[in-house]
Amino acid sequence: MLFEYAEKIDNEQLDPSLIDFSINYYHKQNDHHQLAWCYYCKGHMLKYSQRNDEAASMYFKALDYLQDQNVFLLSGKIYEDIGSIYLFQ
Numbered sequence: 001m002l003f004e005y006a007e008k009i010d011n012e013q014l015d016p017s018l019i020d021f022s023i024n025y026y027h028k029q030n031d032h033h034q035l036a037w038c039y040y041c042k043g044h045m046l047k048y049s050q051r052n053d054e055a056a057s058m059y060f061k062a063l064d065y066l067q068d069q070n071v072f073l074l075s076g077k078i079y080e081d082i083g084s085i086y087l088f089q
Helices: 002-008 016-029 032-048 052-065 072-087
Strands: none
Touching (some): 032 052, 032 072
């Protein structure tokens, strides 16, 4: 995914609305795992744009899609970002 790549190259700031296409696609496919990744990526982009309230909302949506899955890497990334939002508010 473009967004995961951007995360690895110094958190390049991309427009968070770019991922809406992927979110719509995975909603139609009912792919909860990919939806969780999309919401995480969107939240991550919002966080680095200093839009913390919107970012937290995206992270909680991602966690909702991970409820019945054992995806510890993604869950850890989400909780790390949520923690940093609360730490700096």
